[in-house]
Amino acid sequence: MPETVTVAAEAMATRFEVALHGAPAASLRAAAEEALAEIARLEGMLSLYRPTSEIAHINSRGAQEPVAVSPEVFALLECCIELGEQTRGTFDITLAPLMRCWRFINDTGAVPAAEDLQTARAQCGWPQLRLNPEDTTVRLATEGAMLDLGSIGKGYALEQAAALLQENEFENFLIHGGTSTVCARGVQADGTPWRVAVEHPDADQPPLSIVDLDLENKALSVSGIGGKSFVDEVGIEQGHVIDPRTGRPTQAARVAAVVCDSATVSDAWATALLVEPGLELPRGLRVIH
Numbered sequence: 001m002p003e004t005v006t007v008a009a010e011a012m013a014t015r016f017e018v019a020l021h022g023a024p025a026a027s028l029r030a031a032a033e034e035a036l037a038e039i040a041r042l043e044g045m046l047s048l049y050r051p052t053s054e055i056a057h058i059n060s061r062g063a064q065e066p067v068a069v070s071p072e073v074f075a076l077l078e079c080c081i082e083l084g085e086q087t088r089g090t091f092d093i094t095l096a097p098l099m100r101c102w103r104f105i106n107d108t109g110a111v112p113a114a115e116d117l118q119t120a121r122a123q124c125g126w127p128q129l130r131l132n133p134e135d136t137t138v139r140l141a142t143e144g145a146m147l148d149l150g151s152i153g154k155g156y157a158l159e160q161a162a163a164l165l166q167e168n169e170f171e172n173f174l175i176h177g178g179t180s181t182v183c184a185r186g187v188q189a190d191g192t193p194w195r196v197a198v199e200h201p202d203a204d205q206p207p208l209s210i211v212d213l214d215l216e217n218k219a220l221s222v223s224g225i226g227g228k229s230f231v232d233e234v235g236i237e238q239g240h241v242i243d244p245r246t247g248r249p250t251q252a253a254r255v256a257a258v259v260c261d262s263a264t265v266s267d268a269w270a271t272a273l274l275v276e277p278g279l280e281l282p283r284g285l286r287v288i289h
Helices: 025-046 054-061 071-086 096-101 114-122 153-167 263-275
Strands: 004-011 014-021 129-132 137-140 173-177 181-185 194-199 209-215 218-224 229-231 237-239 255-260 286-288
Touching: 004 025, 014 025, 014 153, 025 054, 025 071, 025 153, 054 137, 071 129, 071 263, 096 114, 153 173, 153 181, 153 218, 153 263, 181 194, 181 263, 194 218, 209 218, 218 263, 255 263
Parallel strands: none
Antiparallel strands: 004 014, 014 173, 129 137, 173 181, 181 218, 194 209, 218 255, 229 237, 255 286
């Protein structure tokens, strides 16, 4: 049976791993390291937390002047707007002011004052994001508006890393970020599909598999409120996924798992379905119950 090589690295505040086979071990490791380097490159462009990233430049200057971005980032922002429309606004990368208000940025979370919540809500929403395709510049409509691609950046990075592996003629691999988003191509070394377990979301229960999924040329994203959350003064868990319609953490679902062709799309839709589980799904997208 061909050898499977696994290589890991830290990026985007999580652990990424690449497992692949079909070539000598040295070639597999080199290819995996190149794919992980691609993820690190994209983190440098998309991170909310890196002052040199293109997203940070938009956040710091976009309300005062148009900010030029690379065609790659511009195309991703266009994709985000399209996904926002598909999900009826439940996926929204303009919610960073609310994330900051609820103290989910560089903090552990806390209930905001009503006045602060009102101010943050006024700084959010898709009309805040203004794209000019003629010169690939970005503006923000309101002072204090911010972008946060945390709900799509990992999926996008995995999809680009997978594309790089395929360009280098590797056909059989699995790459994941923090086990919450997975991109599978081809099959395992024994010819069977890649198998991924989606675990029970409740923290007071031991890990319990909801379902074992066989993935072949598909992406899987799992989103839950328990990854970053706190319990408020009345005992309700408040997670980091914000409902754009209320400005408050969603209580509609604890976990959402989505399978489709694109890791970018699955990442965004897993977030949207936490906010509104009853959304009409586009063709080719499957929700795991």
